Amino acid sequence: EAGVAQSxxxxxIEKRQSVAFWCNxxxxxxxxxxxxxxxxxxxxxxxxxQNNGVVDDSQLPKDRxxxxxxxxxxxxxxxxxxxxxxxxxxxxxxxxxxxxxxPLHFGNGTRLTVT
Amino acid sequence: GEDVEQxxxxxxxxGDSSVINCTYTDSSSTYLYWYKQEPGAGLQLLTYxxxxxDMKQDQRLTVLLNKKDKHLSLRIADTQTGDSxxxxxxxxxxxxxxxxxxxxxxxxxxxx
Numbered sequence: 001e002a003g004v005a006q007s008x009x010x011x012x013i014e015k016r017q018s019v020a021f022w023c024n025x026x027x028x029x030x031x032x033x034x035x036x037x038x039x040x041x042x043x044x045x046x047x048x049x050q051n052n053g054v055v056d057d058s059q060l061p062k063d064r065x066x067x068x069x070x071x072x073x074x075x076x077x078x079x080x081x082x083x084x085x086x087x088x089x090x091x092x093x094x095x096x097x098x099x100x101x102x103p104l105h106f107g108n109g110t111r112l113t114v115t
Numbered sequence: 116g117e118d119v120e121q122x123x124x125x126x127x128x129x130g131d132s133s134v135i136n137c138t139y140t141d142s143s144s145t146y147l148y149w150y151k152q153e154p155g156a157g158l159q160l161l162t163y164x165x166x167x168x169d170m171k172q173d174q175r176l177t178v179l180l181n182k183k184d185k186h187l188s189l190r191i192a193d194t195q196t197g198d199s200x201x202x203x204x205x206x207x208x209x210x211x212x213x214x215x216x217x218x219x220x221x222x223x224x225x226x227x
Contacts (some may be wrong), residue, residue, distance in 0.1 A: 004157070040219065041219050041220075042119070042203050042205075042217030042218050042219050042220055043158070043203075043215075043217050044217070045214055045215070048214065056214060091157055091158070093157075093158075101146065103148075103160050103163070104158075104160070104215060105160070106150075106157035106158040106159070107157050108155065108156050108157045109156075109157055
């Protein structure tokens with residue numbers, strides 16, 4: 001089966017600019033996650049969708065970050081305006097369902113550098 | 116709060132066993148996971164263990180769980196150069212919804 005697809009692979013922007021990342025989960029996976037991985041740290045959950053509804057966005061900096069999954073398939077994550085501390089790898093993951101034994105499958109991530 | 120701690124670096128000789136350790140805080144975690152991340156790639160699920168188990172073996176991988184001490188370990192037998200990567204321990208977050216809490220990762224370096 002095809003894995004989780006993400007684009008772009010790399011993005012360099014200046015602070016205060018905006019940027020958007022795209023994710024296409026594994027076909028049939030209802031649950032989609034966006035994680036932020038800062039260099040030297042483990043991934044941290046930003047937002048989680050079940051189909052097209054948000055189930056957890058408690059760690060999302062809502063003043064500058066937004067995400068949507070309009071048709072319950074693809075998702076976009078946007079940052080506007082970007083700050084230097086947003087430099088990180090943004091990982092998208094999907095799972096078949098919300099249950100505890102449904103493993104997460106990760107994409108290769110988008111590496112964002114804010115200068 | 117929820118936290119996962121790992122040592123940051125491990126160096127082993129090719130052919131030796133590697134043991135990567137992790138401690139976690141949430142005693143109600145139902146599943147605990149080990150993920151592998153190679154350079155420039157996403158996270159790959161290696162194995163997981165259910166909280167009512169003490170040990171799980173999967174080919175060269177052995178997971179040991181000590182619930183009393185909230186300690187998890189991953190043993191890789193006959194470590195190869197292809198095992199060089201960052202290994203993340205993860206626990207389920209509280210509140211349901213399949214949320215994972217990751218440690219900072221252990222970088223495993225395998226040398227000849």
